[in-house]
Amino acid sequence: MNLNTKQFEAVTTTEGPLLLISGPGSGKTRTLVERTIYLLTEKKVKPENIFLSTFTEKAARELITRISERLKELGHKINLYEMYIGTLHSIFLRLIDENIEYSFFRSGYRVLDDVDQQFFIYSRIKNFSELEGYREFFRDIPANNSWERSQKILFWLNKINEEGRRLDNLKTENKKILFLKSAHKRYHEMLVEENIIDFTTIQREMYRILHNEEVLEKLKNKMHYIMIDEYQDTNSIQEKIIFLLGEKYKNICVVGDDDQGIYRFRGASIKNILQFPERFEQGVCKKINLDINYRSHEDIIRFCNRWINLINWREFRFRKDIVPPADSSFPDYSGVVRIGGDSEKKWKDNIYKFIKNLKTTNKIEDYSQVAFLFRSVQSSNVKELKKHLESLGIPIYSPRSKDFFDRSEIKLVIGALLVYFPHCKYLILDEVQNRGNRIFDYYKECLTLLKKVIKNDEELYSWLVEKRKENSYETTLFIPSFRKIFYSLLQFDTFKNFIKIDINNVKEGRETYNLGVFSELLEKFERLSKVEDIQKDDVEKVIKYFFNVYLKNLYHKKIDEYENKEEFPLGAIPFLTFHQAKGLEFPIVIVGSLDSTPAFKEKTEEDVLCELLRLDDNFEPRDKKSEFDFWRIYYTAFSRAQNLLVLTSIENRSGKNELPSRTFRSIYESIPYVTDEKFKLENLNVETLKKVEIKPLLSYTGHILLYDFCPLKYRFIKDFKFKPFYSKDTFYGIFVHRVIEKVHRDFLANLFDNNLEEIINDIGNSLEKELKTNFPVEIREKVRYHISNYLENSNLEDIVATEFEAYSIEKNYIMIGTLDLVKKTPLGIEIIDFKTGKFDKSRFEIYKHQLEIYAYLLKDKYSLENIKASLYYIDEENSKIEIDLDSSNIEKSVEKFDIIASELLKKNFPPRKFDDKCSKCEFNYYCMIKEES
Known part of the structure; x- marks a missing residue:
């Protein structure tokens, strides 16, 4: 061991x-x-x-x-x-x-992220405003508009859920508490009705x-x-x-x-x-x-121990002393040093000199061996430091800088969308109506940048002019959805140049990744507004909501650039928050934000409300919480360092704002400067970045088939996270699968009582909201008819598992699969995969390979002779087709899986030869132009 x-x-x-x-x-x-x-x-x-x-x-x-x-x-x-x-x-x-079957939620629920969750509440703020106590609640808790009120409501709903607090039995006359009690109940009812769930409700459920x-x-x-x-x-x-x-x-x-x-x-x-x-x-x-501590230089270990013991923790900390390994020896240099400067300019210059010196003396091979950590990467001096270092040729990776909307690729897309709609001039860009509005000024910046760039892209200019004319005509019944317009823009050089297909580094390909984020924002808008292609009569309403509500609030909320949470890109210094750095380690860590100090917070109306609702964690003394939190967060930051910890601050003892703050001054001044001979740079030994071995999860249906169809489409969807369209042809299949899964689950739980019609209507109603489609009576009757036939001809008593997940550890990846149904047989098991539509000979081989892969995934549990495999065509009269599982065929299917997986993992993404099948693809404009060129 x-x-x-x-x-x-x-x-x-x-x-x-x-x-x-x-x-x-x-x-x-x-x-x-x-x-x-x-x-x-x-x-x-x-x-x-x-x-x-x-x-x-x-x-x-x-x-x-x-x-x-x-x-x-x-x-x-x-x-x-x-x-x-x-x-x-x-x-x-x-x-x-x-x-x-015991949950309020139904199979296929969707999980909201924080953006979804706030817009969900915001779009239904009227429902909350009608509740008793709403006015009293916001009389003392500041919120200037509906967006800020939705933020406050979101905060309280999450807090109630995190505490596991039940409000339904709470007896009170307090209007604010009555409002929260009603709001929590109403919100939960909305989630259940829409079959969506947020992160705190997951825990509560x-x-x-x-x-x-x-x-x-x-x-x-x-x-x-x-x-x-x-x-x-x-x-x-x-x-x-x-x-x-x-x-x-x-x-x-x-x-x-x-x-x-x-x-x-x-x-x-x-x-x-x-x-x-x-x-x-x-x-x-x-x-x-x-x-x-096997990670850090002994000086860093001593420094962290010293820091954490500077205050009296009383009983609110376990006593401990972290030590280096007894048999370890460390190079002779100061493991904790400082970088300062008596002005912002000198401070930035000294940091630059230190990093440049590390690189030129070959102490570091790659800039990513150094990490900057701050309480916030959005403070002005951190942003100025970032600009300064980048201007001098040192690349920085800072995904949490909240400057997504400042990126050129995003401004140009928004500018193009503004021009595409002739209605924007008087709806969105009315100077008198919007003067002084930050989002209005931002939209003007987007248009100014587009005008500058479009001079070199005549095709884009002509296209936008033509589309603008088309959209002005009364004869136009529908205007494409925002996402369709967005994908259409990829045919033009202005946007095509942002697509870095051959780049595998998040920093170098940040424009492409950010466009992927924007496609996700557009998909969220379509889902939240329940609008895709826009009817001519609704254009003004949709445009106003998109630009004046949706984008405006996202702009004020601030959106992060795409962040690769798996690893940081090579060739760039990460600028991270303390929270981002939690659980990570870097050879050299430079910690800033030494101007901070723990501040005691006066009790607010919200604090009083927390106490009344018993949501306040009174475990630690209230006057000590901010001090304890302060010490813990800097301890977490300091302890990320392996070989060298650097504390950095502008140094200024005059005036109100002493730098570093008095909290840090003594400990800061007790360590040598990087320029001090005590440091002994020549003895510094910087380790390479530790590569965490994480094998990717690859499935036959979710990865291999998509890559095999078109590697480039795989790249867009799986790597760049562009949001695809889903064909309405697949909705019927989703409907059938959900019903079958529900029947199987209910049967396994002894809850199925032939209430098929109720199940179909429940799932159909839920899917209509989720997929923004309709399942009329004839479709529901068709589902009922076919599944009734299935039930008549199947023995549910033999069910072992439904939606069963299996996997196999391969050399470079983990092969995974989800089996629709596993049934017991006299000799072992049968795996069944359900298909909708009629038998299609051209698809049969694909389905056969799929079942062969599933049989392979079960190899550690069952021998091949004990496994049967079948396709069940739910719409066919002769529904069931047994697949002959032959070991040589399984071997070939696995070999093919491995060949495709190898290409995929090599990041080899050539486009398929352009043909008729490409016409329905989201990226056909991009590929068609590439093919011609």
């Missing part, structure tokens, strides 16, 4: 509650990997009896990859996809899906489902071992769910570091980790400190 004594103890202590306090660089991930391996191989625990959660999807995928590789090394064949592994949100979603005795008993019996990483960042309702799931076996292992609890603003409570041992009888919970 190659573990130290405490790590080994953590791995082998499996029974009963365990608290692992894991300091920076203490090998937490390795410990979790080996603990999971130990449970699976030594303790013979079934994967479906293990619950393992991490803070990010990236961390979850890293765990899956590392556990899989270790199992392979040890010669064990175990289906990890049966294990509950992922973020808490993703695991809760899986549990909701597995118990969907999971918690509610666990109050069903049957579900709770089933899941308590299932979750033998629970491991929760980053436990200091869990909130109240997550803790409640974890303890409900672990109630029977009490084998709950939580891992974290109270010194790095920095997510209070998201509802996290440090109380969860500090009071974890007290949740059990005295002496039952074992506590192990992983206190050896």
Whole structure:
């Protein structure tokens, strides 16, 4: 295992509650990997009896990859996809899906992100304004307009959900609380009606489902071992769910570091980790400190210890002392230094000189070995530093700078959309009506830039002029959707030049990635407004809503550029927030924002309301919270450094604003400058960036078929995240699959009572809203007829699983698949994939390969002679076609999968030869022009 004594103890202590306090660089991930391996191989625990959660999807995928590789090394064949592994949100979603028949939500629900969620509330603000107490609520809680009121409502709804607070039984005469009580109820009803769910409601729904005795008993019996990483960042309702799931076996292992609890603003409570041992009888919970830091230079370790001990934590911190490995030796240089300057200019110049010196002396091979960390990357001096370094040839990667709308590619698209609609002049660009409005000034900037650029693109100019004329005519019944217009623009050089097909670096290809983000914003608008192609009579209303409401509010909200959360691009220095850097490490870390100081907040009306609703975390003294949070967030930042930690600040002792602030002055002045001979730059040894091995997940239907059809289309959709259109031909198939899945799930849960018509109408009504389509009576009757036939000719008693996920670890990727249905047979199992429409010989081979891949995915659980495979054509009279599973054919299908996967992973994305099939593709204009040229 190659573990130290405490790590080994953590791995082998499996029974009963365990608290692992894991300091920076203490090998937490390795410990979790080996603990999971130990449970699976030594303790013979079934994967479906293990619950393992991490803070990010990236961390979850890293765990899956590392556990899989270790199992392979040890010669064990175990289906990890049966294990509950992922973020808490993703695991809760899986549990909701597995118990969907007990949920308010229906199969196929959509998850809202924060932009969706706020627009959802904003577009329904009238519903909230009609509730009792609305006026009283906003009388004392400032909000200038409907958008800001929707932000406030969103904040409170999320906070109530994060605390798991029930308001329905709350007795009160307080108008503000009555409003929140009604708003929470109304909001939940809206979500259920639309079959959509947000992140905090995921938790609340999971918690509610666990109050069903049957579900709770089933899941308590299932979750033998629970491991929760980053436990200091869990909130109240997550803790409640974890303890409900672990109630029977009490084998709950939580891992974290109270010194790095920095997510209070998201509802996290440090109380969860500090009071974890007290949740059990005295002496039952074992506590192990992983206190050896394998990451950092000993000076950095000492500095972090010194920083965290500068204040009196009383009982609100576990006492610990992080140490370097006993047998380690470190190069002779100061591991913690400072860069200053008595003016902003000198400060920026000194930083530049230091970085340039690192590069010219070959101390760093790549700029990405250095990372800047700030409390915010949007402050003026950080933006000025970024500009200064870039102007001197040092590339910066700063996705959270909130300057998405300042990018040229975005301004040009918006400018083109403004010109496309002749109505914009008097609806949007009326100078008298909009003078002084920031969004109006922004739109003028977009048009000014377009006018400048369009001089060199006559084809774009002619096209826009022609379209403008067309859209002015009364005879035009429909105008294409914003997304269709957007994709049409890709045929012209102005926009085609932003598409960097051969670039695999997010920074170098940022224009392309940002256009992908813009396509997502357009797709959200179409979904939120329920408008695609625009009827002529509705043009003015739609345009006003798009420009004066949707884009305006996104502009004020500020949108981040595309961010690759998997890794940072080579060749650029990351400018990150402290929160972005959580869980990461860099050879050289430069920490700014030393002008800050912990500030005590006066009690606000919102604080009073929190107390009345018992939403306030009173665990820590109110007058200490800001100080504790301040120390934790800088400790988290400082401890990211491996070889060198640099503190940086403009230095100014005169005037009101002393720099650095008094909070940092003594500790800042106690370390040498980078120019000081004590530093000994010549002895600095900078490690290369650690490459985290995360294998991509590839499926036959979601990846291989798309790449095989057109590698370039794959690139646009999967890599650049452009949002595709979905053909209405597929809607019927979605409808049928949802109904079949619901029938199967209900049957497995003993809830199916031949209420097929009710199921069809429920799912049909839900899909009509989700897909913005109609399923008339004849379509619903068709679905009922065919599924009734299926039920008459099928034995549901044989069902083993529906929507079953299987996977196989390959050399460079993880092959995954979701099987529609698994049934038991006398010899083993049968896998069935459902198809709609008539039998199509040209598609048959594709479907056959799909089932052969599924059979391969089950190889570790069943031998080939025990697996049957069938296609079920729901619309056909002779519905079922059995596929002959032959080992040589399966081998060929897997080989073909691997060949395509290899090309895909090589980032080889040639366009297909342009033909008739390309005419319906979103990117046909782009490809057609390329083909001609």
